[in-house]
Amino acid sequence: MKPPRFAYYDPASVAEAVELKSRFGTDALVLAGGQSLMQDLNTRRTRPDALLDINRITSLQELQVGPTHLELGALVRQHRLETDPAVRRAVPLLTGVTHHIGHVENRHRGTVGGSMAQADPWAELPTAAVTLDAEMVIEGPAGRRVEAARDFFTGRGTTSIAPDELLVAVRFPLTPADAGWGFVEVARREGDRAMAAAAAQLRLDDAGRVASIAIGLTSITDHPVRAAETEAQLLGQVPTADAVAAAARAVEQQVDRADDVHATLGYRRHLAITVTQRAVLAAVQRAQEGDRP
Amino acid sequence: MTTDITPAAVDAAPDGQPKRKWIGRSMKRVEDPRLLTGRGGFIADQKIPGLLHAAIYRSPVPHGRIVSIDATAALAIPGVVAVVTGEDCKAKMNPCMNFGPTTIPQYPLAVDKVRYVGEAVVAVIAESRYLAEDGVDALKVEFEELPPVVDPMKALQEDAALLHEEHGSNLAYERTFTFGEVDDAFAQADLVVSDTLHWGRSAGMPLETTGAIARPGLNGVLEIFCNSMNFSYFVWLIATALNVPSNRVTISPVPAGGSFGSKFTAHKVPTLAGFLALQVNRPVSYIEDRFDHIMNSDHHASDRYYDAKLAVTSDGILLGLDIDVVDDYGAYLQFGVGTHGNALSQGVGPYRIKNLRYGLRAVLTNKCQQGAYRGFGSEVQNWVLERLIDQAAERLGMAPEEIRRKNFIQPDEFPYKIPGGNLYDSGDYPAVLDKALSMIDLEHWRKEQKRLREEEGRYIGIGLATTQERSVFSSTEFWYWFDEPAFPITSSPESATITVDPAGEFQVLLHSQAMWGNSPETVAAMVVAEEFGVDPSTVNIRYADSAHALPGTGPGGSRFTVMVTGAIRGAAKKLQKKIIEIAAHTLEVPPEDMEITDGRVQVKGAPELGQSLAEVALTAYFFALNLPPGMTSGLEEAYTYDHPLTTLPSPDRSDLGIFYPIMGHNCHIAVMEVDPETGMTTWLDYVAVHDAGTIVNPITLGGHVTGGTAQGVGTAQLEELVYDSDGQFKSSSFWEYLVPSATEVPPMKLGHVETPSPYTEFGIKGGGEGGRMATPAVISAAIDDALREYGMRVRNLPVRPADIVAAVQAARQEQKAD
Known part of the structure; x- marks a missing residue:
């Protein structure tokens, strides 16, 4: 478990990093928190010619709460999402999902941008991004562009970042004061990869009907997806336990991850329904209770 | 964690003063200060001038002939010193030490054939481990693939491919022992409970893997520094394998960062390091990385398929036990079937079962070989027996503690000879059960179980097991299996x-x-x-x-x-x-x-x-x-x-003699919640009471119980070394092989009862295997109990959340169909 030979660069600015990415293209990999990449290097699952360590780029470490968005620099450590009260106030779902990312040691090193760019099917932050319609800020030789999260994740471990581009920030819309959220994950052990997880955020109108709803699913296919059919069934309805249970059944057809040593396809289908149902009910309860810090 | 000790009767002198000043007192480990300050001196910390490092090319195919090995590119890498293959082993050394049939030889690098994914094929020696791995990457190895033999039942079919042609069969060993009148017992029984059970393959997974450094030293002596091996017992066998006079091999022990059995007689690593050092005449280090350890260690553990039957009277008296077990040993049989000797040493548990049949077939398949893991195969027998007794209790409407108490060997019956010949030295099983029951409010939990089910739709279950923990093996258990053993050793x-x-x-x-x-x-x-x-x-x-x-x-x-x-x-x-x-x-x-x-x-x-x-x-x-x-x-x-109490088996093997007599005992009780929609479980309560005779140090004994319980959780719920139907290995990292962490282990209440052994100094019994002897049984029972209305029955370990949900779903389908 020793990595093969690679060249190491530690650019001090985004411009320098983009220049290196332009030069190496797919032969270079970006090192942010290293919680996945270092394992892949040591087990030789990946063999880049060059490693671009972006940890010296201080501008990527910034976290800003703007009038409409929470903007997280790509190097913001995951641990900050669960401990910074500003994040909890701005986008409480983010704080809720972060606790499920590995263990606290991983979260101290792991970054927001790293998790997005790694795009593991079981990862929590990509699911939060898809659920909350986050925007990915990407910089390349031609300048900055912004991509919707739901277009960003294209498959297992793949994103729309071009070989000469760098993900520099992720913008989450501020959560409305009356919204409730829920996140439910099932993993073999605490901190393990999710066998299935669901994130939900919704608002209720004065009659208790669902005024807006977003549900994102983790680990049921090769990238995070929205539970569009379930969302559509619940919109405008009073989210009783029965109604939620019935609507959650619609996610079953979205599950297509094959059997692995932890979960069969059939189990994952049942689990997807269960976590969807529980996440929505938790969101309903928070919306009803007005549970905001 | 709380600890509660019932002192041994002999612990106080007549004047009421403790008779002993140190034995029995909780004392912090004298090993800890150096280990906790990074001065453990582990194998990877050894600095030796001129040290070379070896890395291994492991077989990617489950079964195949080695056609060619091209090392040209590897040898061209600057810093790569040598490439060593099975051909070198065949030419220059003898097969590794082996307590199984001689027709199943093993070398540290595969000779002619590979027999499992991960088997070592080529060693690359280089100036650093990095360069050695570069060398491994550059090797070109060609195999002629042979049909993989994965399912042990299919391995026994006529048309199955043979792992070892010279052995002539994939059946490595077969024997049935019958002790007592088993058929009569079953004929007289009012109730026969039976089950088909599978104990899945797991392994000790210490933080530190097995490693060795070998150095050609003065006067032609080969020095091997090693964290494994009972070297003083077996160094001469390593010397024999290496074709070196035994007085020219010196093994120096290096402290190990955990074993759990995985370093017990782990011979492949020191043998290979020694062989490599002799090839290049320089010091060579071979330290397993996690891949090496998890797929090519000496010690995957029991992988057993049971048809088991228990004969019972209508009032719950256990009459006889009939075990038919197929053990999937993998590709080699280094310890013979010693793991079943462990099972037979306490075959009838703490119960007065007079009749025992034990039929064993040891089967060769394209998997890593079996070895030792905490319990050494006796823990599996505990699980099987407790599974059957729980079933009998349910069928007879008896509480689990009631049927067990009714069948206990009584304190005045010791020393007690069990069917098969082993002797239990001493014990007080009712006292252990009483103590466990006093530490948990079972009535409360039984009421709570009913209330939570009715009022909140939640499912909680209670599991109880009373099992043996044999200690202090005699080496006769390695060979009494054979009528004409090659080396009927009696010393340990x-x-x-x-x-x-x-x-x-x-x-x-x-x-x-x-x-x-x-x-x-x-x-x-x-x-x-x-x-x-x-x-x-x-x-x-x-x-x-x-x-x-x-x-x-x-x-x-x-x-x-x-x-x-x-x-x-x-x-x-x-x-x-x-x-x-x-x-x-x-x-x-x-x-x-x-x-x-x-x-x-x-x-x-x-x-x-x-x-x-x-x-x-x-x-x-x-x-x-x-x-x-x-x-x-x-x-x-x-x-x-020498061993304080051991006797020879009878020539006809109707009596196996005394071979594991210092008998500990325990009672575990678990309360768990099971979520039928996710299959996930939560701990509500856990009590473990052990009797390891006179306690030397309550802190370390408590550590053994706790650590063994953690590993019992692993075996029962998390850990599995999975080979798919093509023989590919699916558990090569800690993403797949799940070792329990702090959050999966129950908060425990520990208790001790001390029944001194009459045969050992101070009355001490062994207690090192701890909770792993009982935990799989209580987890299985608690899950069954929680989901009784779904007819849940744990038959296969580990029981994964997916398995629990599948059983619940199937039961619901059936209920709907009715």
């Missing part, structure tokens, strides 16, 4: 040397590879302290290398504390005699009037008349003319302690 000794130096300070020399994360030094220090009345923190412990070692066997089968205590006490008695004789001679009093108390030798009843040990030591070393006539200088004694 342990030795100790105690030295009082000229300043009166104590040195203890241990003679085996004893430090595997356990507490050999703490035990040794406590026993010396007890014997001489000195503070244990002043006793220094060292380890002999194989060139200096007296006979020793090392830890394994929960033997070390019992055996090393016997050795130290034996040496202490000799040393005490010499000390008293010197002091008596100096003070001109009769030796029989003197005693050793609190580090002094003094006249009984007149403590002011005496000498310190330092004074005696000075005389012993420097004043020969002051010694009693005939006595020689120095103050050092050694003692070799």
